[in-house]
Amino acid sequence: MEPLRLADLHGSLADPVLAAMEFLNEVANRYPEAVSFAPGRPYEEFFDVDDLHHHLRTFHRYLVEDRGMDAAGARRTLFQYGRTKGVIHELVARNLAEDEGVRVDPEAVVVTVGAQEAMLLTLRALRADHRDVLLAVSPVYVGITGAARLVEMPVLPVRDGGAGLDLDDLVAVARRARREGLRPRGLYVVPDFANPSGASLDLTARRELIRVAEQEDLLVLEDNPYRLFGATEQRPPTLRALGGNRVITLGSYAKTGFPGARIGYAVADQPVDVGGGRTVPLADQLSRLKSMVTVNTPPVAQAVIGGLLLDHGLSLVKANAREIEVYRRNRDAVFDGLAARLPGAAELGVSWNRPSGGFFIVVTVPFPVDDALLERSAREHRVLWTPMHHFYGDGRPLPHLRLSVSLLTPERIEGGLDRLAAFLTEHAEAARAGGGR
Ligand SMILES: Cc1ncc(COP(=O)(O)O)c(C=O)c1O
Numbered sequence: 380m381e382p383l384r385l386a387d388l389h390g391s392l393a394d395p396v397l398a399a400m401e402f403l404n405e406v407a408n409r410y411p412e413a414v415s416f417a418p419g420r421p422y423e424e425f426f427d428v429d430d431l432h433h434h435l436r437t438f439h440r441y442l443v444e445d446r447g448m449d450a451a452g453a454r455r456t457l458f459q460y461g462r463t464k465g466v467i468h469e470l471v472a473r474n475l476a477e478d479e480g481v482r483v484d485p486e487a488v489v490v491t492v493g494a495q496e497a498m499l500l501t502l503r504a505l506r507a508d509h510r511d512v513l514l515a516v517s518p519v520y521v522g523i524t525g526a527a528r529l530v531e532m533p534v535l536p537v538r539d540g541g542a543g544l545d546l547d548d549l550v551a552v553a554r555r556a557r558r559e560g561l562r563p564r565g566l567y568v569v570p571d572f573a574n575p576s577g578a579s580l581d582l583t584a585r586r587e588l589i590r591v592a593e594q595e596d597l598l599v600l601e602d603n604p605y606r607l608f609g610a611t612e613q614r615p616p617t618l619r620a621l622g623g624n625r626v627i628t629l630g631s632y633a634k635t636g637f638p639g640a641r642i643g644y645a646v647a648d649q650p651v652d653v654g655g656g657r658t659v660p661l662a663d664q665l666s667r668l669k670s671m672v673t674v675n676t677p678p679v680a681q682a683v684i685g686g687l688l689l690d691h692g693l694s695l696v697k698a699n700a701r702e703i704e705v706y707r708r709n710r711d712a713v714f715d716g717l718a719a720r721l722p723g724a725a726e727l728g729v730s731w732n733r734p735s736g737g738f739f740i741v742v743t744v745p746f747p748v749d750d751a752l753l754e755r756s757a758r759e760h761r762v763l764w765t766p767m768h769h770f771y772g773d774g775r776p777l778p779h780l781r782l783s784v785s786l787l788t789p790e791r792i793e794g795g796l797d798r799l800a801a802f803l804t805e806h807a808e809a810a811r812a813g814g815g816r
Pocket residue numbers: 419492493494495496520522569574602603604630631632633638642643
């Protein structure tokens with residue numbers, strides 16, 4: 380048969396956002412001996428196969444003892460096609476109450492295949508026609524721009540302004556869009572230790588954001604997978620806690636549980652007027668869409684995550700006590716290690732931010748960072764990182780790179796920093812000498 384033409388397939392397939400992930404994986408595969416500060420994967424040294432069995436049994440016991448199911452009902456829940464909105468919705472709601480002091484109706488929870496599916500369903504529902512656009516803080520997580528591309532929903536960037544979100548710019552972008560006949564349907568934001576910037580909104584900014592969202596009639600799409608990985612005693616409230624159902628919560632257990640389960644959720648308690656004087660939660664509409672995407676989220680995977688929640692008293696803060704400490708240790712190792720290896724960083728024009736939580740650190744350099752430079756870093760220095768331009772989506776090289784500290788052990792971090800410092804010094808000195816490589 381004649382080859383199909385890419386130009387005849389969906390436009391998203393030629394989009395740089397979708398190609399970016401493939402390129403980054405491909406470089407990592409080509410240089411397996413490189414130390415990689417690239418992937419935002421959670422720490423894997425604590426993964427234990429026995430835990431999977433244990434959590435599954437805990438969830439089975441919960442079905443029988445707490446939910447009052449008989450043996451056949453519990454078996455059916457695990458083995459059969461299931462409730463489209465999921466089977467751990469009550470546990471999701473109890474976890475939000477336990478860790479965040481947030482009350483949500485379990486009926487407004489849709490358990491999804493990762494936060495990624497929650498994003499796709501939410502954007503699919505919100506995008507009614509070509510006028511509908513999403514606003515998102517730039518730089519932005521590629522998962523949301525990719526999902527938006529799949530449903531053909533343009534994403535209008537809002538400036539980060541150095542503090543996680545420039546509210547004046549948010550108002551300006553929303554109003555400009557309306558003047559042009561567009562309908563901003565929501566603002567996507569990661570309020571704690573964002574991917575990729577590491578930025579967090581302080582309490583004042585959170586309150587102001589909710590006020591502006593009310594004023595401009597915007598939904599807020601809150602995605603917060605890294606929130607727990609900071610100092611637990613100082614966590615400001617979530618946007619959901621401040622804004623109630625002005626906020627659609629996009630949840631992920633990929634970092635607080637484990638990504639192999641592929642479990643996430645949406646809390647969508649916004650009323651939808653379906654006519655005849657009836658309203659239903661937006662979650663029911665997302666569920667309708669989900670029934671034609673993944674039918675239902677695998678109950679076996681839900682059971683393992685549900686059991687994990689139950690095994691830790693419904694608290695992910697408790698479940699992640701060791702991980703929180705590892706990520707703090709790793710961040711400090713990178714901050715201290717960079718400072719020790721680059722005492723002349725300021726003169727070289729090299730600097731980095733110091734997020735107090737999460738997985739990511741952004742390094743600013745005096746030279747443009749493109750994919751070819753990543754390739755050289757891998758080949759010549761055996762160290763990998765992520766060019767920040769991937770999170771802006773226009774492909775223009777920027778003088779920033781992202782380091783992820785989540786996956787590496789202390790020994791790998793030290794070895795990796797030796798290589799990274801050599802790479803940074805070489806290219807910063809070349810830039811200063813006017814080489815501009
Ligand atoms: C901002 C953000 N949202 C969500 C996710 C996780 O999504 P999922 O639950 O689909 O793995 C990630 C993972 O990299 C992320 O960085």
